[in-house]
Amino acid sequence: MITLSGVTKSFTTNHVLRGVDLTLASGKSMVIIGGSGTGKSVLLKCILGLVPHDSGSITLDGQDVRRAERDAFLARFGMLFQGGALFDSLRVWENVAFRLMRGATRRPKDEARAIALEKLRRVGLGPQVADLYPGELSGGMQKRVGLARAIAAEPEIIFFDEPTTGLDPIMAGVINDLIREIVVEMGATAMTITHDMSSVRAIADDVAMLHDGRIKWTGPVSEMDACTDPYVQQFIHGRATGPINAIR
Numbered sequence: 080m081i082t083l084s085g086v087t088k089s090f091t092t093n094h095v096l097r098g099v100d101l102t103l104a105s106g107k108s109m110v111i112i113g114g115s116g117t118g119k120s121v122l123l124k125c126i127l128g129l130v131p132h133d134s135g136s137i138t139l140d141g142q143d144v145r146r147a148e149r150d151a152f153l154a155r156f157g158m159l160f161q162g163g164a165l166f167d168s169l170r171v172w173e174n175v176a177f178r179l180m181r182g183a184t185r186r187p188k189d190e191a192r193a194i195a196l197e198k199l200r201r202v203g204l205g206p207q208v209a210d211l212y213p214g215e216l217s218g219g220m221q222k223r224v225g226l227a228r229a230i231a232a233e234p235e236i237i238f239f240d241e242p243t244t245g246l247d248p249i250m251a252g253v254i255n256d257l258i259r260e261i262v263v264e265m266g267a268t269a270m271t272i273t274h275d276m277s278s279v280r281a282i283a284d285d286v287a288m289l290h291d292g293r294i295k296w297t298g299p300v301s302e303m304d305a306c307t308d309p310y311v312q313q314f315i316h317g318r319a320t321g322p323i324n325a326i327r
């Protein structure tokens with residue numbers, strides 16, 4: 080379980096997080112929504128300890144994330160980054176096996192390649208893709224490779240940062256379904272940042288809306304439509320008018 084309590088983070092006079100309280104239950108899928116620039120990525124980086132928070136606490140299974148031994152802590156996480164963030168100079172399978180070939184749990188090359196092929200298969204990519212370079216793949220295929228990489232080391236917790244950005248609606252649907260299936264299958268705890276409401280509905284058990292540096296609303300996705308909070312309503316219906324200023 081990941082617990083955030085009163086988390087604040089400022090960049091000089093820009094007070095991005097102003098007291099975030101949030102719990103990510105183990106084995107559940109939490110989706111964070113909120114307008115551009117509200118601090119969703121900063122929140123994710125604070126949890127990972129990549130950006131130090133100013134005050135409040137963030138714990139993983141009761142342990143302060145700032146006190147955790149970095150390598151062991153990060154090894155518990157898988158990440159699917161916004162642009163896929165694949166290494167252009169590495170073959171697809173080497174990208175997927177990246178973490179398997181480094182660090183304390185380093186595996187022999189043949190074993191790492193076999194795991195990479197198995198993970199590629201899991202995301203619907205055949206062995207013919209393994210020796211290509213990322214630049215030879217479509218955007219949707221690159222996302223799948225990124226997803227295969229995120230799950231390669233079988234992490235307990237997976238973060239998805241805008242997993243469907245730049246994909247057509249059909250491919251976005253495929254990626255959403257894959258994320259949901261994989262998270263359920265692995266029993267992983269998932270946190271996804273997205274603007275895409277169809278992703279929210281496909282991926283989330285729970286939703287949290289970040290606004291003005293705080294969690295404006297959180298609850299099960301099944302209760303989101305009935306939520307009367309005007310901020311949530313404006314966001315989920317994509318209305319230009321409402322309490323959220325459209326000009327930012």
Ligand SMILES: Nc1ncnc2c1ncn2[C@@H]1O[C@H](COP(=O)(O)OP(=O)(O)OP(=O)(O)O)[C@@H](O)[C@H]1O
Nearest residue numbers: 090093095113114115116117118119120121122274
């Ligand atoms: N390293 C940094 N130094 C200074 N300011 C930063 C830094 N990282 C983020 N910010 C600021 O924090 C605010 C929140 O940024 P963040 O990227 O978390 O937004 P977001 O909600 O993820 O937005 P989007 O949905 O557009 O990706 C922005 O005002 C941004 O300029």
